[in-house]
Amino acid sequence: MKPLEGIRVLEVAMYGFVPSAGAVLADWGAEVIKVEHAVNGDPQRGLRRTGQFVVEGDPNPNIEHANRGKRSIGLDMSRPEGKEVLDELIRRADVFLTSFLPGHRRKFGIDVEDVRALNPTAIYARGSALGPRGTESDKGGYDMTAFWCRAGIAASLTPAGMQGMINPPGPAFGDTISGTNLAGGIAAALLKRERTGEPSTVDVSLLGSGVWSMGHGIALSVHLDKAMAAPAPGVHGSPTNPLSGLYATADGRFLTFVMMQPGKFWADVARHIDRPELADDPRFATAEAIAENTPSAVEILRETLLTRTLAEWTERFATLAGPWAPVQDSRQVGDDAQIRANEYLVRAGELELAANPVQFDVSAPKLEPAPEFAAQTEDVLTELGLDWDRIIELKAAGAVT
Incomplete structure (x- = not known):
């Protein structure tokens, strides 16, 4: 049994951030009904070009990643008949999940007080760009603006003198991280409700998630009154540790080596690179000596590691005691045996999708593909008790797809 089986989630959200929270909840076993605009659906469905990638036809990873395992209903909330259907779905939900801005929540009658009037025990969960308080709480945003740029990530990665800023490494980067945060908050709120009977209002913002992701660096910066500076391109890494850097x-x-205790690992590295004489070299006999002679050690390691391919070093370093990793691009990740062994990529219909990072009982979630637009509209309506005459009336009125 999945942890959230029996939990009903009603998602009124678009794009990547909040829908990715719904996807994680679906991975964990919740029944997630995705409400989409009766004509246009989630605008994310029309996203075919993402940076260098162009997707022709279906399935479209741009919609599948954040919407797997859900059911879709096409609904016009602006029509009285559509709002009646929405209200009935709210009455049956454990969680109401939305990305709508405050003004639109009031316009459509889906703000906290509206939902609680229909369902006093519903968890109300909302994702925002900049948080629920402050003068900018009613403004929208995307992961590029609120998460990547405003939270200090872009500036901390961009080398001095570079024109512009380093961009996020991939689409929906901040959205996905923030969505997982929101799913975790919802799970905690469900536990609180089970213990106390009290529902919570759960808030996660892209800005708050970005600050949390940068939390260690921001704490140091605020404490020392000094901004983080990105190293210049090509710099090894640690100036006092040759075993913490890129080769x-x-x-x-x-x-990359990341061995925080170089004195502990130096001799083992020397043996693995077929340079056993380095283990007894007095320049590298202690951590203090290694720190003092880091430039020499870095030069030796650079020359030696250039003599073999990454595949050859990977085979040799299988028994290396200290932490190291190959630098992989997004395609190479798909061929990583350790990723495959842990099922961090899981098939959902025709696609392989990244599993959410939480596993229960040492097993990956079983994923279902994202629904086609409004594919379950009639099923959801019949489950609400509507007969076919009423469903046809709703369709004729344009209230449902």
């Missing part, structure tokens, strides 16, 4: 291999690939 090129013979085939133009890279690997």
Whole structure:
């Protein structure tokens, strides 16, 4: 049994952030009904070009990633008949999940007090760009603006002198992280309700998630009154630790060492790179000596690691005691044996999708593909007790798809 089986979630949300929270809840076993505009659906469905990627036809990963495992109903909330259907869905929900801005929540009658009037025990969960308080709480935004740029991530990654800013590494980067945060908050609120009977209003913003992701660096910066500065391109890494940095291999690939105690691991690294004499070199005999002679050690490691390919070093480093990793692009991740062993990529219909990072009982979630637009409208309506005459009336009125 999945942890959230029996929990009903009503999602009135668009794009990547809040729908990704619904996807995680669906992964955990909740029944998630996605309310989409009766004509246009979620605008994310029309996203075919993302940076360098162009998707032709279906399935479309741009919609599947954040909507797998849900059911879709096409509903016009602005029509009285559509609002009646929405109200009945609210009455039956454990969680009301929305990305709508405050003004639109009031316009459609789906703000906290509206939902609680219909369902006093519903968890009300909302995702925003900039948080529920302050003078900018009614403004919208995206992960690029609120998460990536405003929370300090872009500036902390961008080297001095570079024109512009480093962009996010992939689409919906901040959205997905923030959505997982929101799903976790909803799960905690469900536990509180089970224990106390009291529902919560759960808020997660892109800005707050960005600040949390940068939390260690922001705490240091505020404490020391100094902004983080990105290292110049090509810099090794730690200026006092040759075993904490990036190295090129013979085939133009890279690997990284992150061994925070170089004195503990130096001799083992020396043996694994076929340079056993380095283990007894007095320049590297202690952590203090290694720190003092880091430039020399870095030069030795750079020259040595350039003599073999990444695949060859990967085979040799299988028994290396200290932490290291290959630098992989997004396509190479799909061929990583450790990722496959842990089922961090899971098939959902025709696609393989990233599983949410939480596993229960050492098993990956079983994923279903995202629904086609409004595919379950009639099923959802019949489950509400509507007969076919009423469903036809609703369709004729344009209230449902």
